[in-house]
Amino acid sequence: MTEEKPATLKQAxxxxxxxxxxxxxxxxxxxxxxxxxxxxxxxGMRYEESVDVRLTAxxxxxxxxxxxxxxxxxxxxxxxxxxVLFETAIAEETIIRQSTFECLVSISMYxxxxxxxxxxxxxxxxxxxxxxxxxxxxxxxxxSSICDxxxxxxxxxxxxxxVSEVPHPRFIEKALSSLIPVLxxxxxxxxxxxxxxDGVWCYMSLSCGQDCWRCxxxxxxxxxxxxxx
Numbered sequence: 310m311t312e313e314k315p316a317t318l319k320q321a322x323x324x325x326x327x328x329x330x331x332x333x334x335x336x337x338x339x340x341x342x343x344x345x346x347x348x349x350x351x352x353g354m355r356y357e358e359s360v361d362v363r364l365t366a367x368x369x370x371x372x373x374x375x376x377x378x379x380x381x382x383x384x385x386x387x388x389x390x391x392x393v394l395f396e397t398a399i400a401e402e403t404i405i406r407q408s409t410f411e412c413l414v415s416i417s418m419y420x421x422x423x424x425x426x427x428x429x430x431x432x433x434x435x436x437x438x439x440x441x442x443x444x445x446x447x448x449x450x451x452x453s454s455i456c457d458x459x460x461x462x463x464x465x466x467x468x469x470x471x472v473s474e475v476p477h478p479r480f481i482e483k484a485l486s487s488l489i490p491v492l493x494x495x496x497x498x499x500x501x502x503x504x505x506x507d508g509v510w511c512y513m514s515l516s517c518g519q520d521c522w523r524c525x526x527x528x529x530x531x532x533x534x535x536x537x538x
Contacts, residue, residue, distance in 0.1 A: 316359045323353050323362065327369030335376045343376050347390070354393050360402055367397055367408040374415045381419040391426050398433050403443055410437070410447030417454035420462075424478045431484055435491045452488065455480055 326346060335343065350373055353366030370390075380386040397409040413430065416422070423430065434448035462477045481488070 319362045320365045323365040323369045327372040330373040351393050364405050371412045371415050381422045387422050406444045414450050414454050420458045
């Protein structure tokens with residue numbers, strides 16, 4: 310019993326932090342307070358902690374990401390956050406992996422930070438999309454969110470008449486040759502090999518189809534070029 314109390318206390322503290330972070334903005338806290346909140350949350354995600362503590366900490370991080378804008382402007386801080394997410398993304402527990410990919414979806418609001426990590430993110434998402442239907446949904450949502458961010462950038466009106474669009478890393482275009490086969494394979498499996506009454510796989514198939522269309526829109530017809538161009 311004495312060993313269970315600290316874990317229970319950590320879980321309750323992290324859960325409370327998560328709720329508080331969900332209700333406030335970065336303007337409500339000083340920089341050192343944000344640092345401490347994120348430090349406590351990241352510490353709770355370590356493998357040394359219990360499953361319940363790690364899950365609660367991962368969910369708390371998702372709620373705290375709206376406070377973390379300055380952290381993602383600092384390479385050291387963003388490396389710490391991304392490192393712990395990559396560790397929890399391969400956790401044995403499905404629920405922790407799912408929560409981790411939910412965090413990655415949320416971090417898409419800091420689109421520019423992904424460039425150093427995109428290769429590892431693609432490898433992680435490719436694995437779960439093809440073999441983990443619960444977590445795979447979040448992986449598909451991640452790529453959808455990246456497509457949406459790039460479409461916004463492409464549609465943004467640039468003040469400089471000599472520049473057609475806002476410069477950006479073009480993650481979708483770079484990943485296109487690898488990403489589309491993964492999505493199409495999953496779409497095919499959803500139609501051919503899965504129980505039609507399995508709502509999750511049906512939703513995954515639909516999401517994969519939508520992602521293919523988003524990729525097409527994002528890359529300005531690179532997926533299906535105009536034969537008359």
